Amino acid sequence: MSDSAGHVFFARGVLLSFCLMTAWGCAAGHQQATADPSDGIAVTPQQRPNPELVHSIWDEDAVAFEPDEERPAVDEAADDDDDLLDVELEEEFADVLPPEEEPETEEPWDARALEAFAAARADVLGSRYSNARRTLQTFLDHEDRRVRSLAQHNLGVVAWYEGDHVSAESAFRRAMDEDPGQAAPLRALVRLYLADGQHDHARSLVREQVTLSEEAASIRAVELLLLLEEGRDQEVEELSRALLLEDGANLDIFEALAFTQLNAQRLPLAEYIAEQGLERDETRTELWYVRAVTAMERGDNLTAIRHLETARERGANTRQPELLNLLGVLYLRTLRWEDAQRVLEEATRAAPSYADAWVNLGNAHVGLRDYDAALVAYTRGRDLGLEGGGPLFNLGLLYMEPGWEHMERIAQLREAIEFFDRFAAERGDIPESHLVHEYRREALAAIEGMEALARPREQPVEPVCDDPFGCDDEPVCDDPFGCD
Numbered sequence: 001m002s003d004s005a006g007h008v009f010f011a012r013g014v015l016l017s018f019c020l021m022t023a024w025g026c027a028a029g030h031q032q033a034t035a036d037p038s039d040g041i042a043v044t045p046q047q048r049p050n051p052e053l054v055h056s057i058w059d060e061d062a063v064a065f066e067p068d069e070e071r072p073a074v075d076e077a078a079d080d081d082d083d084l085l086d087v088e089l090e091e092e093f094a095d096v097l098p099p100e101e102e103p104e105t106e107e108p109w110d111a112r113a114l115e116a117f118a119a120a121r122a123d124v125l126g127s128r129y130s131n132a133r134r135t136l137q138t139f140l141d142h143e144d145r146r147v148r149s150l151a152q153h154n155l156g157v158v159a160w161y162e163g164d165h166v167s168a169e170s171a172f173r174r175a176m177d178e179d180p181g182q183a184a185p186l187r188a189l190v191r192l193y194l195a196d197g198q199h200d201h202a203r204s205l206v207r208e209q210v211t212l213s214e215e216a217a218s219i220r221a222v223e224l225l226l227l228l229e230e231g232r233d234q235e236v237e238e239l240s241r242a243l244l245l246e247d248g249a250n251l252d253i254f255e256a257l258a259f260t261q262l263n264a265q266r267l268p269l270a271e272y273i274a275e276q277g278l279e280r281d282e283t284r285t286e287l288w289y290v291r292a293v294t295a296m297e298r299g300d301n302l303t304a305i306r307h308l309e310t311a312r313e314r315g316a317n318t319r320q321p322e323l324l325n326l327l328g329v330l331y332l333r334t335l336r337w338e339d340a341q342r343v344l345e346e347a348t349r350a351a352p353s354y355a356d357a358w359v360n361l362g363n364a365h366v367g368l369r370d371y372d373a374a375l376v377a378y379t380r381g382r383d384l385g386l387e388g389g390g391p392l393f394n395l396g397l398l399y400m401e402p403g404w405e406h407m408e409r410i411a412q413l414r415e416a417i418e419f420f421d422r423f424a425a426e427r428g429d430i431p432e433s434h435l436v437h438e439y440r441r442e443a444l445a446a447i448e449g450m451e452a453l454a455r456p457r458e459q460p461v462e463p464v465c466d467d468p469f470g471c472d473d474e475p476v477c478d479d480p481f482g483c484d
Helices: 082-094 111-125 129-137 145-161 165-178 183-195 199-212 223-229 233-246 251-263 267-280 285-297 301-314 321-333 337-350 355-367 371-383 390-400 409-427 435-454
Strands: none
Touching: 111 129, 111 145, 129 145, 145 165, 145 183, 165 183, 183 199, 183 223, 199 223, 223 233, 223 251, 233 251, 251 267, 251 285, 267 285, 285 301, 285 321, 301 321, 321 337, 321 355, 337 355, 355 371, 355 390, 371 390, 390 409, 390 435, 409 435
């Protein structure tokens, strides 16, 4: 199956920026947060699956729990056209990408606040939430509204990590009230609403903040999240081009453009835009994700893994569920079962309702021959309602595996057939060439063979003798000269 149906901003991850305030990062108005080294992801997953976003290896790719068939290796040394390609892409992108400019001079940040926020971030990453909260609360009455706003925003991040979504939402709103031009809390709250399916709330919130901020470019750029989520890629491109002319350093715009090019399968341009954005800020997790997808699409799984691992090392949102799921899939394709299990477990902890991650976690368990754990993971993916029947198919495959300790083989195979039938009924349009039919026939044949072997063999029937003089097995010879 193809993994390239479409790619939008991470809808399952509420990308919460734990801002440290650099000279440009998280500042109001002109500059977008370009240095936002957050490890803070809080997730309220969508209840409806988003297959365009997620990379799963169930269905045909998961049949034998094997990696994809060998693809030609990418010969980077032979690619002498890279420089020419960069020139072409730069020309294509030059009409909307102005030269990098120095940020406008603004009032310096309070150095004490910067140090305190850095310490609070370290406490959050170490799960010392009470310490982080106490530190941030000391800046709620600071004379600089930017500091007050970002202290509130970061308190929202702490609350989200603690699972208190109501308090998180309240903190983000207070942050926006303190400084309507601050994009970080607006972005976090919009992602929160999108993840919960509250599109109308998100849309009205953006309109409100655009007005309050006097149409600041950094605030208007948050609207790109809404357009991407709704699949309005043409409008994303149009708005992005307009905003780049006002704020050429806004990384939200780079990300939006990169994802629209990815959706259009213009992979070189998508990668070029991602590279340009990462040159400005290497912590932008989404841009590393774009680079990984483009590498995967050209069959270079090892480079894709390297990009995602780099995102985990340097990125601002290293617990992003979609990133973890894609990394898990790539580990599965390269038979790195334990690595796949580790990152996919992390994905399911970050987003407990992320059905695709549960199914892929089941694949990792199968690779490790932990069938009971695989059963739990596949069942969870099925219960979460993943569309397309993938969990049902994988459950059928799981019951085909030999080596179960708690179930007789025939009972296993009957379970496999039941799941294959349910998969076929749910899909409804499966061609005869689909492997589910072959596996079903294989299971039926195995059942028939085992049942035949289990039947008692018929014993030969002894002949009944009704001769009153007795019966002799030897034939009677009535030849006077004898019988030979």
